Amino acid sequence: MFGARGRGQNMVVLAVVKFGGSFISEKSRKFSVxxxxxxxxxxxxxxxxxxxxxxGGSFGHPVASEYGLSGMNTSTSRKGVWETRSAMQRLNDIICQAMAKSGLKPYVVPGVAILDTELRVRPGIKDTLDIISNSGLTPVSYGDVLPVVGGFRIVSGDYLSLTLCSLMQPRRMVFVLDKPGILKDPQDDESLVRRVEPDELESFGHGGSHDVTGGFKYKLKIAKEIAGLGVETAFVSGFNGDALIKSVLGGPFKGTLVVSKK
Ligand SMILES: Nc1ncnc2c1ncn2[C@@H]1O[C@H](COP(=O)(O)OP(=O)(O)O)[C@@H](O)[C@H]1O
Ligand SMILES: [Mg+2]
Incomplete structure (x- = not known):
């Protein structure tokens, strides 16, 4: 529907959708999808x-931590950089093949094409993304190890999502999780928070996984920054296809909506 209408026209991207590692893999089982x-x-x-x-799910995170790579510091471990990127490229290929099976046409835009060595947006990348997207292909990026001043650093999928929101100005940012949204009690799926102001986000997100890019608390911080761009953020379960599509299309959905005041 939108793919066909979008062809050749400058259409607004409906959403930046981030498939979290918690959804695409079992984080406790290495290399599981x-x-x-x-x-x-x-x-x-x-x-x-x-x-x-x-x-990165159970691909990027365990390998990165084996070599001491993280989002907090730079590393010069050549083996660590290679092994972590190799795992991520394998995961990325599995994801892209799944997209293609559903009729989507992925075009991978690696993080290094988006961000320079000071993690600034590379000039021209917006035009690149527009051509891909307006052609009906789906731009795909993922958490990656990027060359920065002084070595290599992990840049999370959450951070790239923020960057892509600032570039594409989508109607929605959608974080896809293994949970139905932001929960008052992370152990209780019934404690779903339906609507939250950006300033209230900090009160959630205790516990959960502590991975190399900061886990759930970091994601909430990113959601607050996305709200500052004037983009609404949705948190939904990847296991609920109905909630997922509704959250992307912009209607009511089962999940959490972070309102944007802008
Ligand atoms: N308040 C909360 N609501 C929902 N999930 C939470 C909350 N606090 C912690 N979590 C944990 O955060 C996980 C998702 O965050 P994270 O592991 O960073 O996700 P991703 O792999 O999608 O980047 C969930 O699987 C859940 O265990
Ligand atoms: Mg994460």
Missing amino acids: RKRAVQAAFQALSNTRFVLVHG
Whole structure:
């Protein structure tokens, strides 16, 4: 629907959608992918125009931490850089094949094409993304190890999502999780928060996974910055195709909406 209408025209990207590692993989099982669930989620999105970002899940995070790579410091471990990127490229290929099976046409734009050695946006990348997206292909990026001044640093999928929101000005940012949204009690799926002001975000996100890019608390910080761009953010479960597509299209959905005052 939107893919066909978008062809050749400058259309607004509906959403930047980030498939979190918590959804695409079982974080406790190294190199595991929830292939069926991921496939079903792409099926739900197969007629929409969006930009995809994915996280590292049980591919990027365990390998990066083995070599001491993180989002907090720079590293010069050549083996660490190679092994971490190699794992991420394998995961990225699995994700792209799942997209293609649903009729989507992914075009991978690695983080190094988006951000320079001081993590500034590279000039011209917006035009690149527009051509890809306006052609009906789906731009795809993912958490990656980037060359920065002094070495290499992990740049998370969450951070790239913020960057892509500032570039594309989508109607929505959608964080896809293994949970139904932001929960008052992370152990209780019934404690879903339906609507939250950006200033209230800091009160959530205790516990959860502590991975090399900061986990859930970091994601909430990013959501606050995205609200500052004038973009609403949704948190939904990847296992709920109905909530996922509704959150992308902009209507009411089962999940958490972070309102933007802008
Ligand atoms: N208040 C909360 N609401 C929902 N999830 C939470 C909350 N606090 C911690 N979490 C944990 O955060 C995880 C998702 O965050 P994170 O691991 O960073 O995700 P991703 O892999 O998608 O980047 C969930 O699986 C959940 O265990
Ligand atoms: Mg994360």
